[in-house]
Amino acid sequence: MSFLKLLIRQRGITALIMVCVCLFSVAHAAQAPAIAAAANIKFALDKIADNFEEQTGLSVRISYGSSGNFVSQIKHGAPFEMLLSADEFYIEQLHKAGYTQDAGVVYAIGRLALAAPKQSELVLDENLAGLKQLITDGKLMRFAIANPEHAPYGERAREVLTAKGLWDAIQPKLIFGENASQAAQFTISGSTQGGIVPLSLVLAPQFSKMAHYVVIPDELYQPLNQRMALMPDASETTSRFYQYLQSQQAQAILSEFGFNLPNTLEAHD
Known part of the structure; x- marks a missing residue:
């Protein structure tokens, strides 16, 4: 052969x-x-x-x-x-x-975190005072949460914002993620100034390289x-x-x- x-x-x-x-x-x-x-x-x-x-x-x-x-x-x-x-x-x-x-x-x-891109002017604190100040100053343009209609983390984010008296004022600025992961992507991409997202996602290395966060007290939302x-x-x-x-x-x-x-x-x- x-x-x-x-x-x-x-x-x-x-x-x-x-x-x-x-x-x-x-x-x-x-x-x-x-x-x-x-x-x-x-x-x-x-x-x-x-x-x-x-x-x-x-x-x-x-x-x-x-x-x-x-x-x-x-x-x-x-x-x-x-x-x-x-x-x-x-x-x-x-x-x-x-x-x-x-x-x-x-x-x-699950637990929630308030997060923002590293270049954001949003000051992070567990009581959301920095977010309230940004809204009051008229400087908040976009803020991300998961859609509260079918995503539990979005529903709880709404509870937190309501508990802090921010829900009505922030609604026109909200960008809804189809799910918690998409809301986290909106938060770190720079397309928003911040968001309320799952702590489990912000702890991932992919997130921590691009954003800062603080843990939101558990008592602000239903478990x-x-x-x-x-x-x-x-x-x-x-x-x-x-x-x-x-x-x-x-x-x-x-x-x-x-x-x-x-x-x-x-x-x-």
Whole structure:
């Protein structure tokens, strides 16, 4: 056999192997169950999912968005096997309608932060005095929060602004993110002078490089009890991931990203 024919044959075999590898990867991805998760938990959950795959060899496909939108999608047949909501309300809504196995469990308690790009003139303080001054001086042009109509973190941001007597004055200046993650992007991009966003997102390195923040006191808004639940047809992989999220390892990562931890979870090693 000539060298040229041998080379062609070898290349053909290599190409066949690459095709098989690609097909296996696609098949593997297709088998990974779909999970819906609130956008505010992205950085923590990505890390948890990586650890889960490393320890078990099992993987999950996570879609991030607003809890309210996911509820609508699940009711319309979206094939999610599990929902990690940013609030209890949405899981309760699904459970009452028969879309979950049970009432689920609170996996984390969310917290809010007042944040601003490093070049912003907004002075940050936990009592929002700097924000009030900027509004009073007529210098606030744009301020970001998640849409309070379907994003729990936006709803709580509205509670904070209302508690501080700023809601009416700030409404014309508000830029709504479709979810908490988009609101955080608006906040750090420089397109706004600041925003009220999840603490879990501002603690991520991608955020801290571009913005400053202060933690908003928990007593200014109703608790963000983030609840998760399995759908009736959840696979074994999803069920194991659900349990893993309640483990000490996963809870430590959630704490690292600024979440308060519920005292109702049992420790799973």
